[in-house]
Amino acid sequence: MTPLKTASAAMVVGRFWRKPPFIANPWVRYGLMAVTLIYLYWAFSTLPFNWERISEGLPRSARIFGGAFPPSFERGGLLWTGFKESFQIAFLSTLLGVVLSVPIAVMAAKNIAPKPVYLLGRTIIIVARSFHPVIVAILFVAAVGFGPLAGILTLTLYSIGFVAKLLAEEIEEIDWGQVEAMRSVGAGYLKTLIYGVFPQVMPRQIGLSMYQLDSNLRASAVVGIVGAGGIGGTLMNAFGRYDYDFAFAILLMIIGIILVSEGISGWVRKKIW
Amino acid sequence: MVDHAIKLTDQVWSRYDRKEQRIRYVTYLVMLIGLVWAVSDIDIFWPWVWDAPNQIQSLGARMWPPRFDTWDAIFNAMLETVHIATLSTFLTIFIALPVAYISAQNTTPNKATLWLGRVILVSSRSVNTIIWALLFVAIFGPGVLAGILAVMFRSIGFIGKLMGEAIEEIDRKPVEAMEATGASKMKIVLYAIVPQVMPAFFAIIILRWDINIRESTVLGLVGAGGIGVLLQGSIDLFAWQTVLTILLAIVMLVILGEAITSALRKKVI
Amino acid sequence: MLEITNLEKRYGKNEAVLKGLNLSVEGSSVVSIVGASGAGKSTMLRCINRLVEPTSGSIKLNGNELVNLKGSELRHSRRRIGMIFQGFNLIDRLTVMENVLSGRLGYVSFFQALTRRFPQADIDRAFHLMERVGIAHYVNKRADQLSGGERQRVAVVRALMQEPEILLADEPTASLDPKTSQQIMSLLQSLASEMSLPVLINIHNVTQARMYTDRIVGMRHGQMIFDGAPKDFNQDALDAVYGGIASPDEDGVDSSDATGESQEVNA
Numbered sequence: 001m002t003p004l005k006t007a008s009a010a011m012v013v014g015r016f017w018r019k020p021p022f023i024a025n026p027w028v029r030y031g032l033m034a035v036t037l038i039y040l041y042w043a044f045s046t047l048p049f050n051w052e053r054i055s056e057g058l059p060r061s062a063r064i065f066g067g068a069f070p071p072s073f074e075r076g077g078l079l080w081t082g083f084k085e086s087f088q089i090a091f092l093s094t095l096l097g098v099v100l101s102v103p104i105a106v107m108a109a110k111n112i113a114p115k116p117v118y119l120l121g122r123t124i125i126i127v128a129r130s131f132h133p134v135i136v137a138i139l140f141v142a143a144v145g146f147g148p149l150a151g152i153l154t155l156t157l158y159s160i161g162f163v164a165k166l167l168a169e170e171i172e173e174i175d176w177g178q179v180e181a182m183r184s185v186g187a188g189y190l191k192t193l194i195y196g197v198f199p200q201v202m203p204r205q206i207g208l209s210m211y212q213l214d215s216n217l218r219a220s221a222v223v224g225i226v227g228a229g230g231i232g233g234t235l236m237n238a239f240g241r242y243d244y245d246f247a248f249a250i251l252l253m254i255i256g257i258i259l260v261s262e263g264i265s266g267w268v269r270k271k272i273w
Numbered sequence: 274m275v276d277h278a279i280k281l282t283d284q285v286w287s288r289y290d291r292k293e294q295r296i297r298y299v300t301y302l303v304m305l306i307g308l309v310w311a312v313s314d315i316d317i318f319w320p321w322v323w324d325a326p327n328q329i330q331s332l333g334a335r336m337w338p339p340r341f342d343t344w345d346a347i348f349n350a351m352l353e354t355v356h357i358a359t360l361s362t363f364l365t366i367f368i369a370l371p372v373a374y375i376s377a378q379n380t381t382p383n384k385a386t387l388w389l390g391r392v393i394l395v396s397s398r399s400v401n402t403i404i405w406a407l408l409f410v411a412i413f414g415p416g417v418l419a420g421i422l423a424v425m426f427r428s429i430g431f432i433g434k435l436m437g438e439a440i441e442e443i444d445r446k447p448v449e450a451m452e453a454t455g456a457s458k459m460k461i462v463l464y465a466i467v468p469q470v471m472p473a474f475f476a477i478i479i480l481r482w483d484i485n486i487r488e489s490t491v492l493g494l495v496g497a498g499g500i501g502v503l504l505q506g507s508i509d510l511f512a513w514q515t516v517l518t519i520l521l522a523i524v525m526l527v528i529l530g531e532a533i534t535s536a537l538r539k540k541v542i
Numbered sequence: 543m544l545e546i547t548n549l550e551k552r553y554g555k556n557e558a559v560l561k562g563l564n565l566s567v568e569g570s571s572v573v574s575i576v577g578a579s580g581a582g583k584s585t586m587l588r589c590i591n592r593l594v595e596p597t598s599g600s601i602k603l604n605g606n607e608l609v610n611l612k613g614s615e616l617r618h619s620r621r622r623i624g625m626i627f628q629g630f631n632l633i634d635r636l637t638v639m640e641n642v643l644s645g646r647l648g649y650v651s652f653f654q655a656l657t658r659r660f661p662q663a664d665i666d667r668a669f670h671l672m673e674r675v676g677i678a679h680y681v682n683k684r685a686d687q688l689s690g691g692e693r694q695r696v697a698v699v700r701a702l703m704q705e706p707e708i709l710l711a712d713e714p715t716a717s718l719d720p721k722t723s724q725q726i727m728s729l730l731q732s733l734a735s736e737m738s739l740p741v742l743i744n745i746h747n748v749t750q751a752r753m754y755t756d757r758i759v760g761m762r763h764g765q766m767i768f769d770g771a772p773k774d775f776n777q778d779a780l781d782a783v784y785g786g787i788a789s790p791d792e793d794g795v796d797s798s799d800a801t802g803e804s805q806e807v808n809a
Binding site for chain 2: 039043044046048049054056057060061064085087089095131132134135139140142143144145147148149152153219225226235236254259
């Protein structure tokens with residue numbers, strides 16, 4: 001081993017160095033740690049845990065998993081109608097949602113909408129996004145009854161919340177030069193939209209729509225749990241009747257279909273980009 | 274001159290060439306067929322569709338004005354919801370990080386662990402939080418434990434996948450340099466990988482916490498704790514005005530969550 | 543002392559990138575390795591610390607065979623070999639001090655690495671070396687806030703912190719401007735004699751190779767075709783190594799000669 005020789009001055013020993021802490025201010029640093037610990041303690045202690053019922057959990061889960069395996073596809077007919085309905089809900093709500101998203105996104109884009117219209121558009125989007133689709137589904141079920149109608153209304157709102165928001169952001173980032181060029185040839189508002197704005201956002205819009213179709217397919221499985229139609233209802237019934245092997249079959253199919261649709265939508269988006 | 278004129282009339286321009294036109298027509302046709310089939314086959318009682326705006330409006334009328342007499346219970350339930358979201362996000366970190374490590378192609382020890390990591394992430398992501406909640410309520414009974422587990426199991430997939438991608442996108446050069454000093458695998462991870470993925474880590478955790486707040490509000494609808502329990506109760510009793518109060522409380526929580534997350538993001542990133 | 547015998551590296555069934563290389567480096571000499579891109583300079587250097595796996599052959603460092611080491615033995619051998627890279631390969635988000643201390647990762651425990659509590663001797667050495675190369679005032683600055691030349695100096699200190707038996711430099715100046723690259727080459731030359739360290743430098747710039755190193759090794763297509771003193775590296779040797787195309791950065795030589803006819807080198 002070559003000892004570290006040096007011709008220059010002798011080495012100073014005993015100098016101090018510590019890694020500079022992530023948060024410089026010690027008050028903030030220790031304060032944050034204290035707050036975190038206090039919060040964790042408080043949260044855990046105030047949460048109601050029914051330990052008796054929980055301790056039944058492990059043997060219970062053994063029974064459930066035992067009953068779930070192997071998955072039963074006997075009631076294939078029910079599976080088929082359930083999925084068919086889910087798919088119909090997803091397809092129709094994506095279509096309706098995407099179509100409605102376009103004018104709403106135009107309203108909600110700061111650069112092409114006048115202020116009051118912009119605020120209205122933004123509000124619509126915020127309202128559409130605030131609630132979990134399950135809550136919206138429950139409300140629609142209460143309003144229009146059980147069945148796929150409630151599901152379609154729910155997912156249309158869900159789609160608008162997502163697609164219109166992203167589309168509006170996309171519109172806000174377009175190259176303004178193209179719009180200026182259209183204005184300079186004397187095109188009116190709509191024509192400027194069609195020639196100057198839409199060509200720029202169309203690829204992204206198609207990508208968003210495919211993504212939303214995929215998303216709605218997943219969500220349609222869930223809104224059925226509260227009665228808005230689709231495979232979710234079938235799943236609820238299976239759980240309710242302790243038909244765990246059927247429930248497992250449904251779950252496997254859901255996972256499988258999600259994977260397939262993810263693959264397809266990814267492929268389509270790549271082709272279009 | 275005459276030849277020139279003939280040449281002009283032969284010039285045709287169309288926006289799409291033959292092949293593109295065919296693809297477009299086929300796509301439109303398929304979508305039209307899909308639309309017609311879906312509309313005709315779906316199990317909807319069409320008179321109800323036209324009546325829907327009416328029904329929605331009447332429901333809205335029944336909800337107004339909101340009632341605050343059960344506000345205490347509502348506030349506590351909201352607190353419970355926040356606890357569920359925060360605790361599960363916190364606990365998920367400890368599981369999602371190792372899973373992300375083994376599902377990233379550049380850090381996974383071998384093919385089997387890569388496959389295992391990917392399977393865990395895919396199943397976690399494909400099963401919705403509510404469905405996880407159904408499962409855990411069946412196992413552990415109704416209550417917050419089922420809710421926490423449900424949110425955790427769903428978040429593992431989200432955080433694990435995004436962190437895995439962050440790990441795969443790191444610059445390899447610091448890794449090479451650390452290997453050259455003779456450091457062991459763990460130390461290489463510590464010095465070359467962790468510093469590079471820190472910003473992504475914070476962004477992902479903050480985002481997931483925000484999403485989890487939303488998810489936790491509905492867990493109670495299947496019995497897994499939080500404000501959802503009160504919501505379902507009020508709906509069952511047709512106490513629409515209380516329902517409105519709860520909905521307003523949820524909106525406020527969501528807005529508060531968004532404010533906190535954007536403030537955090539500015540600080541940390 | 544480094545002894546490479548019959549080193550060969552082949553990727554799959556393709557032609558070998560390194561063919562039957564023999565090289566011997568003694569004591570504290572500074573050896574530069576020149577050659578066109580693709581000649582195998584980088585591959586050979588990386589075979590020494592096994593960042594690239596040799597297909598066959600032997601590499602001995604101070605009598606220890608390196609080629610078949612595995613696991614912790616491999617890591618122990620690597621910590622004896624310091625390496626600096628063309629792209630600096632620093633950890634951008636960490637401070638200069640942490641980057642420098644990371645050279646000791648082969649020596650400290652995981653816990654020490656995690657908490658950054660390195661032994662006092664390492665910290666003293668770090669300060670000492672940083673002052674020697676002139677970056678001590680950057681101790682707690684983030685590495686990505688430094689200029690190119692400063693970053694390479696951090697990398698040099700990191701390598702020296704390993705207390706290496708040999709220093710490998712893979713085109714250390716290719717990403718630096720001419721003045722800074724001279725500073726780095728001069729630094730490597732003085733450090734080599736100060737610390738009695740053998741240094742191997744991959745380099746494009748033949749002028750700098752002549753100026754700062756004691757011995758030039760020329761590679762072409764994976765084989766060594768020149769091995770001698772800089773003063774013997776004449777135009778013929780240059781043509782043999784670079785195959786008639788002008789070597790880049792060759793000052794004072796007309797580089798437009800594509801027919802391969804020799805020209806007088808302007809001394």
